[in-house]
Amino acid sequence: MTEMADLDRTIVAWLRDGETVAPSRLADEIRLAVSAAHVPRRDLPRLPWTASRDQRPRALALVLAGAAVVTVVLGLLWASGSVAPPNPSPSIMPSPSGGPSATVRPSSLPPTPSLEATAGPVETYPPAATLSVPGVPLDLPAGWSWPPGGYEMALIGALDQIGDPYAGVYNMLLHPVSSARGPHRFHVASFGIVADAGMHVLTSGIQESTPQLEADRVRATLEGAGYVVARSSVKLATGRAIVLDWDVAYNGPDLHYRAYVLEVGGAVQRIDFATVGPPSKPLATLFLDIVRSARSG
Amino acid sequence: MDNRAVLEDGSRIARAADGDAAAFDELIRPRLDRLYMTANRILRDGAAAEDAVQQAMVLAWRDLRALRDRDRLDAWLYRLLVRTCYRELRSRRRLAANVVQLERRDDRDPTLAIHDRDALERAFRRLSADKRAVIVLHHVTGLSLTEIAGVLAVPEGTVRSRLHYGLQELRRVLQPAGIIDRAEEPA
Numbered sequence: 412m413t414e415m416a417d418l419d420r421t422i423v424a425w426l427r428d429g430e431t432v433a434p435s436r437l438a439d440e441i442r443l444a445v446s447a448a449h450v451p452r453r454d455l456p457r458l459p460w461t462a463s464r465d466q467r468p469r470a471l472a473l474v475l476a477g478a479a480v481v482t483v484v485l486g487l488l489w490a491s492g493s494v495a496p497p498n499p500s501p502s503i504m505p506s507p508s509g510g511p512s513a514t515v516r517p518s519s520l521p522p523t524p525s526l527e528a529t530a531g532p533v534e535t536y537p538p539a540a541t542l543s544v545p546g547v548p549l550d551l552p553a554g555w556s557w558p559p560g561g562y563e564m565a566l567i568g569a570l571d572q573i574g575d576p577y578a579g580v581y582n583m584l585l586h587p588v589s590s591a592r593g594p595h596r597f598h599v600a601s602f603g604i605v606a607d608a609g610m611h612v613l614t615s616g617i618q619e620s621t622p623q624l625e626a627d628r629v630r631a632t633l634e635g636a637g638y639v640v641a642r643s644s645v646k647l648a649t650g651r652a653i654v655l656d657w658d659v660a661y662n663g664p665d666l667h668y669r670a671y672v673l674e675v676g677g678a679v680q681r682i683d684f685a686t687v688g689p690p691s692k693p694l695a696t697l698f699l700d701i702v703r704s705a706r707s708g
Numbered sequence: 709m710d711n712r713a714v715l716e717d718g719s720r721i722a723r724a725a726d727g728d729a730a731a732f733d734e735l736i737r738p739r740l741d742r743l744y745m746t747a748n749r750i751l752r753d754g755a756a757a758e759d760a761v762q763q764a765m766v767l768a769w770r771d772l773r774a775l776r777d778r779d780r781l782d783a784w785l786y787r788l789l790v791r792t793c794y795r796e797l798r799s800r801r802r803l804a805a806n807v808v809q810l811e812r813r814d815d816r817d818p819t820l821a822i823h824d825r826d827a828l829e830r831a832f833r834r835l836s837a838d839k840r841a842v843i844v845l846h847h848v849t850g851l852s853l854t855e856i857a858g859v860l861a862v863p864e865g866t867v868r869s870r871l872h873y874g875l876q877e878l879r880r881v882l883q884p885a886g887i888i889d890r891a892e893e894p895a
Contacts, residue, residue, distance in 0.1 A: 418879045423847045425828050426749055433744035434758060438737055441762050445729055445769045637766045639795055660771035660788060688861075 542596065542612070547675050549612070549682075550704035552697065555596045598697070608694055610701070613681040622672040625679050626653035629670065633657055647703055650674055656689075669698065676707025718778050725773045732769050739782070742849060743789055749844040750793045752833060760796050764789040786849070786859045790841045797837045824882060831881040839874030842867055 542549040597606035619625035630640045633655070641656040652673035658665040667690065670683045682705070684690065684698045723731035736743075740761065747757035747764075767788050775784050832840065838860075845851045845859065853871070857864040 415879065418882050419875060421824070421882060422828065422875065422878045425825065426844065426848050429745075430748055430754065431741065431745050433740040433761070434754075437744060437758055437761060438733070438740055440758070441736065441740075441765045442729070442733055444762055444766050445732060637770045639763065639767075639792070658791070660767060660774050660784075665791075 542594065547612070547678075547680055547705050547707065549701055551596060551701060554598050554600065555610070556599065557594075557596060598694075607686065608690065608698075609685040610698075611683040611685075613683070617679045617681060619679060622651070622653045622674050622679055625681065626655060626670075626672040629672065629681070630655055645671075645699065645702075647673060649705075652702060669695075671698075671702045673702065673705065675705045680705065717781065721772065721775070721778050721781060724769070725775075729769075732772070735781075736765055736768070736785075739785065743785065746786065746844055746849045747789055747793055749848045750790070750837075750840050751796055752829065756796055760789060760792045764792040767792070780858070783855065783859050786845065786851070787861070790845070790859065793841065794837045797840075827881040828878060831878050835874055835877060839870045839877075842870040843874045843878075846871055 539553045540551050540555070542551050542555075594612050596610045598608040598610070600607050617625055619628050626642065630642060633640045638657045638659070643654045643656070644651050645654055646652075650673070652671045655668075655670040655672070657668050659668065660666075665688060667686050667688055668683060669686075669690065670681055672679065672681050674680070682702055686694060690698065717735065720731045720735040724735055743761050743764070744757055747760040748754055751757050751760060764785065768785055775781065835843075841860065842856055845856045846853065851859065853864055853867045856867045860867065
């Protein structure tokens, strides 16, 4: 035991041995880099509902989170037959902030169902569907639904406020690197409340003629904003898709973005996915399956 | 850190989050030495450590508004730094320049023999980035296992395990002909 302690002391002494002061130029270099990477603060990805969160009482967040738990419990009881079913028809709740959905949700999307419909019993779990992006149908397995409405956004805002990192997935709605609009979908795991993955299909705003060039352009934009981007590629039946991965710091684990840039039907398309931290293997497989399903139509 | 310093930091964070670069500079300047020391020990390369700290600070500047719990600024900065170090280590492995650069300085601990330093250096470079980070954050930066778990966003048991196995690998290179045993050998 003594010998092990001696070895550890030797190792720690070796580890601590060396420079303990940063070179004096480092602070200046960081100041220059920071000024070069200036980010307009208003463009940072935040949920609009939580923009003025500092003025909101924390109790409200806890009450809303509690309401979410009650909703899930009631949903489970309903599924087991213990409670009379609530109104099964989807409803649209007004936004508490007066309208994040107006700026967030593409107007062409169908009405948003209530929380009971998106996150409740298995019977209402979003079924498999085909996402009809103009010219590029995509097969979505079960679990993908459209963006949340006002009530859900309030719930997500509450989770966001109490530090639940999963609420951050919805921040991709406002992410500044995706200035071009396109449909969003969010994936909710079975019995989940908030999304564990988001998807954003870009059908406009593509500026380059090949996936390689478009991926280079996107990567340059991201790196110009200070993100560290990893590039790889994956073989598809229609050709090779370029894959870009980057992280966005968030409360708790980072949000991880994965963009596939591919050519479908003679046009370049981009499909972004967002997860809390790097995607799990099942989610990564799910993403790839969706990308592989892209076809001209 | 006393209450006054915490309050001052809170004010600087708020101003930096609103785009005040001078406030950001005031915020990170007192932390640079420890951040640099941490990166330097993880990467075992001064120039790479400078790059890593710089990249991490640019990320911190850009994403400062995402920091909700301002009391956890240091943990957040270490998280960004460690992730930048991971990326640096990954990119180095891709380059596969398998050259071990040993610093030759006169102010090093004289009780460590050159071959023990070399053996430790080689063993440390063979460690995974995860183990390197945990060992350095605990034994050099001085964070507790709980704090490291928060920084790395992994369970405390995982931190404990990485520390245990990382140190075990380092001990192994000292044991066969290590300085402790040799010192006890008869002349």
